[in-house]
Amino acid sequence: MFNFRVLAVVKRELMEKLFSKAFITMTLLVPGLIFLMLGIQALLYSSEKKNLRIDIITESDNLTSAFRNDFLESEYSKNGKYIFSFQTMNKEELKKYLEGKKKDLIDEKLGGIIFIPSTAMKDKKVEYYAKSSQNISLFKDLDGLINKTLIDQYFNNKTLSKEELDFARLGVDFTGFKVSEEEGIKEEGYGNLVLAYLFTFLLYISLLMIGQMTMQSVIEEKGNRIVEVILSSVSPTELMTGKILGATLTGIIQMAIWLSPVILLMSTTIFVLPKELLFSINGGVIVYMLINFFIGLLTFIGLFAMLGAIFDNPQDASSGTMPVMMLIIIPFFIALSMMENPNRPVAEIASLFPFASIIVMPARMTLVGVPFWHLLLAVVINILTFVAIFPIAGKIYRVGILRTGKKPKWGEVIKWLKYKY
Amino acid sequence: MYSLEVRNLTKTFNKIVAVDNASFEVPDGSIFGLIGRNGAGKTTTIRMMMGIYLPDSGDVVLKGVKIGPEFKSKVGYLPEERGLYKKMKVIDTLYYFAEIKGKRKNEVHRKADEYLKRFDLYDRRLSKVEDLSKGNQQKVQFIATILHDPDFIILDEPFSGLDPVNTNLLKDIILEMKQKRKVIILSTHLMDYAEKLCDHVAMIDHGKIILKGSLNEIKQKFSQKNVSLTFDGDISFLYNHPIVEKIENFGNTTGIRLKEANQTQELLKLLIEKNINVKKFDANDISLQEIFIELAGKDEDFIKKEVANV
Incomplete structure (x- = not known):
């Protein structure tokens, strides 16, 4: 099946696609965007506002001095992230005070006002006044601190040992540990989650893009009647094989380019990711992803070539591609929903299911440890799917490619399978 | 071979x-x-x-x-x-x-x-x-x-x-x-x-x-009773004439099919008698187009007869 004719077709397809504007733009744009996003993230981390002025107001001098002692001791005060000032006033006075400070708050001369009423000693409810009332990073910074002071005050006059007090002061601290078979238990940040999203999106975009490109090129050949000349030199099976291989190689090259930032981050320390974004995967995941993608792409491209052969023009084709598109879109959403809990049964099944495994498995591998036989099984299933699909797609392609005229119905297409061609 | x-x-x-x-x-x-x-x-x-x-x-x-x-x-x-x-x-x-x-x-x-x-x-x-x-x-x-x-x-x-x-x-x-x-x-x-x-x-x-x-063979076979004629004048008298089987007008030339192959001289005489200005008289000539038009679109029996006939 593989001969000089197929090779010539592969070469032409590869050249045509690699040097098309759409391919170059998309292929360069995506890693550019990834780097841009990483850059912005890093920039945001490094340029967080310093010297944010925060007024801490309580209703009793006692409480005020307790907060003053604790807050001025805290690292936020010492490293200058926040500048605290402390006052005592009751609710009525606070209202007037707020009136007076309104302009400063709006102009952001004053970052915010935290009001700790005396009732906070019972319900720990504090109030925050600022231009934007939902400042998650500030809440995260200060809630432990406020809690600690309130606890200290609350237990001040009660007889409790220091240990008891220390325990009460502690908040709950989640640390994520990834459990996998081979490497023991490791601490990890959000990095792998980000990576799982990234893999899912890249596979999805590439499948759609290369698939559409192949379909368009088959439609062009059919519409222009080039196919008749080509078929006087190569057999339809050779032409289809060449087209599929050419497009699949294009897809692999594209994916390799897209993954290059990840590979670069894995193998060098030039780029310093923030601690929360550090990821840990081994190179095997990338290699496996490319291999599985290659096999899956062969099948998908075969289907897209088949669709191109059925239809005469892009308008007809766009409605007819729905069934194949679903095979890409559904696994994409399964992969996305898996991010919450990678151990869902649906994720496990989808990561082995024909078509779906291409998108779902890399994300699953990135998030949890996957037994080796699952990885092998997914590949074997994909190969079997290809072997089953290729003759059918090939037959429809052979019949469709020389057919012109009105858009065929699906029933007719199924009849083509019985034709002698 | x-x-x-x-x-x-x-x-x-x-x-x-x-x-x-x-x-x-x-x-x-x-x-x-x-x-x-x-x-x-x-x-x-x-x-x-x-x-x-x-x-x-x-x-x-x-x-x-x-x-x-x-x-x-x-x-x-x-x-x-x-x-x-x-x-x-x-x-x-x-x-x-x-x-x-x-x-x-x-x-x-x-x-x-x-x-x-x-x-x-x-x-x-x-x-x-x-x-x-x-x-x-x-x-x-x-x-x-x-x-x-x-x-x-x-x-x-x-x-x-x-x-x-x-x-x-x-x-x-x-x-x-x-x-x-x-x-x-x-x-x-x-x-x-x-x-x-x-x-x-x-x-x-x-x-x-x-x-x-x-x-060549095909043309010869079909041309035996055919005359291709270029002329000035009115040849309408030839329609329904006993020696003529069929007249086909191709613009510049007219193709005349006779009933018998030996009637070409008779046809020429007829044309001169009727004062037709004969510019070109080509006996035994038929264009592929004439053959084509004669045969195309006809049913099988007719074609068999026609091909056998000539």
Whole structure:
């Protein structure tokens, strides 16, 4: 099946696609965007506002001095992230005070006002006044601190040992540990989650893009009647094989380019990711992803070539591609929903299911440890799917490619399978 | 020796018989005309010869051997419906078409330049195909058909859309190919070209071969009772005249079919008696067009009778 004719077709397809504007733009744009996003993230981390002025107001001098002692001791005060000032006033006075400070708050001369009423000693409810009332990073910074002071005050006059007090002061601290078979238990940040999203999106975009490109090129050949000349030199099976291989190689090259930032981050320390974004995967995941993608792409491209052969023009084709598109879109959403809990049964099944495994498995591998036989099984299933699909797609392609005229119905297409061609 | 034989080819599409038990033989080193009206089954027959369609039954035999995939490399095919990759450069297009025939770039590049110069396209060789005029695209396609030096050349309506200068050039090249002992199959509905170029013809109508053989023999056979006449005056008296079977007006010339072959002198006498200004009186002449019109679209029995008759 593989001969000089197929090779010539592969070469032409590869050249045509690699040097098309759409391919170059998309292929360069995506890693550019990834780097841009990483850059912005890093920039945001490094340029967080310093010297944010925060007024801490309580209703009793006692409480005020307790907060003053604790807050001025805290690292936020010492490293200058926040500048605290402390006052005592009751609710009525606070209202007037707020009136007076309104302009400063709006102009952001004053970052915010935290009001700790005396009732906070019972319900720990504090109030925050600022231009934007939902400042998650500030809440995260200060809630432990406020809690600690309130606890200290609350237990001040009660007889409790220091240990008891220390325990009460502690908040709950989640640390994520990834459990996998081979490497023991490791601490990890959000990095792998980000990576799982990234893999899912890249596979999805590439499948759609290369698939559409192949379909368009088959439609062009059919519409222009080039196919008749080509078929006087190569057999339809050779032409289809060449087209599929050419497009699949294009897809692999594209994916390799897209993954290059990840590979670069894995193998060098030039780029310093923030601690929360550090990821840990081994190179095997990338290699496996490319291999599985290659096999899956062969099948998908075969289907897209088949669709191109059925239809005469892009308008007809766009409605007819729905069934194949679903095979890409559904696994994409399964992969996305898996991010919450990678151990869902649906994720496990989808990561082995024909078509779906291409998108779902890399994300699953990135998030949890996957037994080796699952990885092998997914590949074997994909190969079997290809072997089953290729003759059918090939037959429809052979019949469709020389057919012109009105858009065929699906029933007719199924009849083509019985034709002698 | 026939170089190519088509034996009992049949192809049916959705119960419509496109080609019905067609057989013909293409002799060595000749130009063979496959002629017929639009939709007669020419293209389907050619597609089966090329292996683009699998026939329902029948064989294509090359020098006694049933053709296989290797035949494709020996053939140059110019389909009626032309098509090239629009975004490809002219020269790359030529190389690609040679490559799928198994010829490498360095084997054909001198010849490619030669043909491009001959067709006045050399300075456009780096242009994209889509930037060329339709006529020029057609010339590129023709070069692509013959660049790999095929033994068999199948041309489906090669002259459509070409201006007279390029038509002549194409004709010259076809004749050159013939001198090189290539087998050329010309499919056309333009009888003029077929008559001027072909040595042998097969006429196809409604999927059936209704007439085949050497052009000279066919013409001789059909022309015995025929006179082709150029004149001034009124010949309406000839309609319904006892010696005339049929009159066909072709504009400049009129074809007259007599009832008996020995009546030509009688006809000439008649014309002079009636003071018709005879400019050209050509006994035993018939154009392929006349034969074609006579036979095309008629039912089988009529054709059998007619062919047997003449």
